[in-house]
Amino acid sequence: MEVALETHNLTVSYNRRPVLWNIDFKIPVGQxxxxxxxxxxxxxxxxxxxxxxxxxxxxxxxxxDQDLKQVRERISYVPQRESVDWDFPASVMDIVLMGRYKSSNLFKRINQSDRDIAVEALEKVNMLEFSNRQISQLSGGQQQRVFIARSLAQGADLYIMDEPFVGVDAATEEAILNLLTEMKNQGKTVIVVHHDLQTAKDYFDWIVLLNTRLVAVGPKDDIFREDLLQEAYGGKLNVLSKVGDLIKEKGFSVRERK
Amino acid sequence: MDAFWIILSSSLIAVTCSLLGCYLVLRKMAMIGDAISHAVLPGIVIAYLISGSREALPMLIGAAIIGVFTTVLIELFYKKAKLQIDASIGITFTWLFAIGIILISLFAGQVDLDQDCVLYGEIAYVPLDLWITDAGVNMGPRTVWISASLLILILSFIIIGYKGLFLTTFNEEFAKALGIAVGFWHYSLMSAVSLTTVISFESVGAILVVAFLIVPASAAYLITHKLKEMLILSAIFSVLSSIGGYYLAAYINGSIAGAIASVAGILFLFCWLISMYRKRNNTSRLILNSTS
Amino acid sequence: MNDLLQFLSFSDPNVRFVTIGTMILGATAAMVGSFSFLRKKALVGDAIAHSILPGVCLAFMLSGSKDPLVLIVGAFITGWLSLIIIDGISRTTKLKNDAAIGIVLSVFFGFGILLLTSIQQSGNAAQSGLDKFLFGKAASLTQYDILVFSSIGIVLILVLLLFYKEFKLISFNPDYAKVIGLPVKFLEFILATITVLAVAVGIQAVGVVLMAALLITPASGARFWTHRLGTMIFIAMVFGAISGFFGSFISYVAPSMPTGPWVVMCLSFLTIGSIWFAPKRGMLAKYRVQHQNQQKILKENVLKLFYHIGEKENDFHAERSIEQLLKTRDLRPTELKKGLHLLKSENTVRNKDDKWLITAKGLNEAIRIIRLHRLWEMYLNQRLKLEPDHVHNDAEAIEHIITPEIERQLEKELNYPTKDPHQSIIPYIKE
Structure with missing residues (x-):
């Protein structure tokens, strides 16, 4: 299988306390x-x-199979909608054009082809008529679509989206789902963080089941099993949280210094 | 003629401040701006002590570096000592400002600065300090030239860096994900703010510069939805405040900088009322729409 | 030096008065500030302080009197007004709290400066002496001033003590306070009023510009000494009082100096000192703990070397050379020697010249660590479903942390395993 994303023994701490333990998985391309x-x-x-x-x-x-730095332009990231201030004085078009920003062209003016790409991206999310609208006047679903349009404008191969379905209307949900399918058909890879178990089975091909540690990863039919779901949603591992507390309290580092 | 020079120089300074202020307000860093403007004081005093004059540009740049150092210090308290952010800001700037005032009172003889100047500057004296070339040509007040150069510098920073500032201000995480050096933009802006407070210091003092930074920008933010409009409006408000402030000060015989801040406050109040009025109209329209 | 002795002797009744007065002001502000600090409203105090200036000026202009009671009324009104406006801006506009604070602070202060300069220009600056409100000048306070301000300060302290439990609750857990039926709005109103008054009296000592420090800095420093609110407030008050004392001393020995900056220097000194040197939470204490952790890790790693060689050669009690030990694990020779000497002082290893061997005590310790390492590998393999070749590195770190309690829990959860994922035996200590 061709691998789009691989994490290798990934441990991440927040405030010195591990919040992810030894995450180890691979995700295939085109799913x-x-x-x-x-x-x-x-x-x-x-x-x-x-x-x-x-x-x-x-x-x-x-x-x-490469470091982020080498493939950055092939990756597109859609942060959580709530992570920005939507009262920011900008229009929909301004935000979508951000998808065309790169560290190499930051001091250059936006050109016509960038604009064309942005228009195309807006069209795909059915937001073209709003392109001059101020972002403070959008509904939650429209905000999400603007974020996705910005991501589309990047023209990436791998899309990483954080909770795109939270707080959106039914029309937006459907629009996003159609887009995901379309992207898949074009051979793109999409990774979506999602918290709703009910809908997950309909939305995705592959599932990574996570609860501070990796519970399971694989094609959805292998993963939607009572015991695995029970394990993921049945609370945190007691020992793991205790060790996490100790690490924070005693100021140990998770990895020994060499 | 004096009135013209004073209004011109205060307008130039106020416009520069408010352009940067727009970014401070949008980045939710208004109080960092406040902290920097206080904290540059010891830098300015030390610069005066070493160079013995007010004009040495390299010294002023040195003073501006202290302003950037303030943000580093605040981050140190916040990240290393795990002190909450508002307290980190409060401790840092009061401490540095206190050092500045103590230096002024210790070296009162050597430094041509006094506490009043620190608080509200000496913009009324602008027309007295003329730039006369070697050939004897009177070029007008020195401050006007300095503030005009500063404005051009800051304006070019904002125009050239427009995309970078826009992106990192709106969505820092996305910018990072694009591989953009977010820290570069942060510290460039902080340097611009401290350079501006240092250069504005003589005219408006270390404290009232905060009013110039934040108030017109906030007022503009309330009545527009476009960044470019916000920048232009804040500049207009700055000029209006400068004109209004000058005549208010003349009328009640008080500090010009203080009067400018007061007029800016009144303009802010107007914009606040306009935004409330619009909001109410919008809500009632929405209600009408939903009932019809 | 003479100045100091004379000052400390308190022979001058005025000195005595001013000193005690400013100490009370400092302590009051520190106490009130502790709550502002905990409620994350430290900078609001700054806004109140700056907003008091126009109030004082207006009170003077309208009444023509410098009576502290009159000035306090003016200060109180504009101080409260600033709170209302800050709240109004952040509630009704898209501006955030920090911008609201900055706007109110600078506009009120600018207006205050305008009034102040106007008063000064009009010629009665000398009589008014209002400029001492800017940077504070403790020594210039009259006995009557001091009496009024300290009485207010003491009343504020008493009110805070009276509502101590309630204020504690609304500072830590306002939602819970609401649920159990406390009048949160009313309490917040009282606390805000106390804050405004504390600022109004505190500026007598430090002036409006630096007043924020008198509120925030003592509480920030005190926070590093304790987790308990009562103790924290007490320490903050002591910091505040010390600084008040220092301020009046400066005012006495150097009459031309403003008091405020020196008070703030003293406070900053105490607080930055606390950040560095406070036991447990201070930076140095944290570095020390990290150093101890590193030593513990080093010692345990060296003990493990003996075990690993012993396990391979089936002889735990033979002497080992430095070279042999180094071969087993990627460790710098200097590190190894340091570790060996640390262990020797604990009687876990012995040496004859360059030959080292592990003692019975050391072996038990080594078994414990190896056991924890292999248990953790087992845990990662079983519960986190990691491949056996992915578990070693993590266990290298976690083995040093696991407590006996967690060890028992691991054993139980893993059903008392005897072998780790690599099929090595999980040893146990033979009694």
Whole structure:
């Protein structure tokens, strides 16, 4: 199988306390993968570690078998909608054009082809008529679609989305789902953090079941088993949380210094 | 003519401040701006002590570095000592400001600065300090030239760095994910803010510069939804405050900088009322729509 | 030096008065500030302080009097007004709290400066002496001033003590306070009023510009000494009082100096000192713990070397050379020697010149660590479903942390295993 994302023994700490323990898995290219788990299971942290936004205490990630730095332009990240201030004075078009920003063109002006790509992306999420609308006047679902359009404008091969289905209307949900399928058909890989177990089975091909540690990973039919779900949603491992507390309290580092 | 020079120089300073202020407000760093403006004081005093004059540009840049150092110190308290952010800010700037005031009172003889100047500057004296070239040509007040150069510098920073500032201000995580050096933009902005407070210091003092930084920018933010409009509006408010402030100060015979801050406050109040009025109208329209 | 002795002798009744007064002001502000600090409203105090300036000026302009009671009324009104406006801006606009604080602080202060300069220009600056509100000048306070301000300070302290439990609750857990039926709004109103008053009296000592420090800095420093609110407030008050004392001393020996900056220097010194040197929570204490952790890890790693060689050669009690020990594990020679000497002082290893052997006590210790290592590997393999070749590195770190309690829990959860994922035996200590 061709691997889009590999994490190798990834341990991530927040405030010195490990919130992800030894995460070790591979995700294939060309599939829609859902990262599923209860609240506080470290799903968002996992995405942030993959995108290099938080530094792991140990382990590493590979994207398309390379370091993030080498493949950055092939990866697109859609942060949680709530992570930004939607009162920011900007229009829908302004935000979508951000998808065309790169560290190499930051001092150059936006050109016509960038604009065309942005328009196309807006069209795909059915938001073209709103392109001059101020973002403070959008509904939650529309905000999410703008974020996805921005991501589409990047023209990436791997899309990593954090909770795109939270707080969106039915129309947006369907629009996003259609997009995901379309992306898959084009051979793109999509990884989605999702907290709702009910809908996960319909949305995704592959599932990563997470609860501070990796519970299971694989094609959805292998994963949706009573015992695995029970394990993921049946609470945290007692010993693991105790050791985590000790690490924080005693100021130990998770990985020995060499 | 004096009135013209004073209004011109205060407008130049106020416009520069408010342009940077827009980014401070949007980045929710208004109080960091406040902290920097206080904390540059010891830098300025030390610069004066070493160079013995007010004009040495390298010294002023040195003073500005202390402003950036403030943000580093705040982060140190916050991240290393795990002190909450508001307390880290409060401790840092009061401490540095106190050092500045103590230095001024210790070296009162050597430093041509006094406590009043620290608080509200001496913008009324602007027309007295003229730039006369070697050939004897009177170029007008020195401050006007300095503040105009500063404005051009900051303006070019904002225009050239527009995309970078826009992106990192709106969504820092996304910027990081794109591989953009977020820290570079943060510290560039902080350097710009401290350079501006250092250069504005003489005219408006270390404290009132906060009003110039934050108030017109906040007022503009309340009545527009576009970043470019916000920048332009805040500049307009700055000029209006400068004009209004000058005449208010003349009328009641008080500090010009204080009067400018007061007028800016009144403008803010207007914008606040406008935004409330619009909001109410919007809500009632929504209710009408849903009932019809 | 003479100044100091004379000051400390308190022979001058005025000195005595001013000193005790400013100490009370410092302690009051520190106490009130502890609550602002805990409620994460440290910078609001800064806004109140700056907003008091126009109030004082207006009170003076309208009444023409410098009576502290009159000035306090003015200060109180604009101080409260600033709170209302900050709250209004953050509630009704898209501006965030920090911008609201910055706007109110700078506009009120600018207006205050405008009034102050206008008063000064009008010629009665000398009589008014209002500029001492900017940076504080303790020594210039009259006995009557001191009497009024300290009485207010003492009343504030008493009110805080009276509502101590309630304020504690609304600071730590406002939702819970609401649920159990406390009048949270009313209590917040009282606390805000106390804060405004404390700031109004505190500026007598430090002035409006640096007043924020008198509220925030003592509480921030005190936080490093204790977890208990009562103790924290007490320490903060002591910091505040010491700084008040220091301020009036400066004011006495250097009359031309403003008091405020020196008070703040003293406070910052105490607080930065606390951040570094406080036991347990201070930075140095944290570094010390880290150093101890590293030593523990080193010692345990060296003991493990003896075990691993012993296990391979089936002889735990033979002498080992440094070279042999180094071969087993990637460890720097200097580190190894340091570890061996640390262990020797604990009687877990012995040596004859360059030959080292493990004692019975040391062997037990080594078995314990190996056991924890292999138990953890087993746990990772069984519960986290990690491949056997992925578990070693993590166990290398966790083996040093696991307590006996967790060890028992691991045994039980893993059903008392005897072998680790690599089929090595999990040893146990023979009695």
């Amino acid at each position: 829609i993968t859902g990262i599923i788990g209860p609240n506080g299971s470290g799903k968002t942290t996992l995405l942030k570690a993959i995108m290099g936004l938080v530094k792991p205490s140990s382990g590493y990630c590979k994207l398309f």
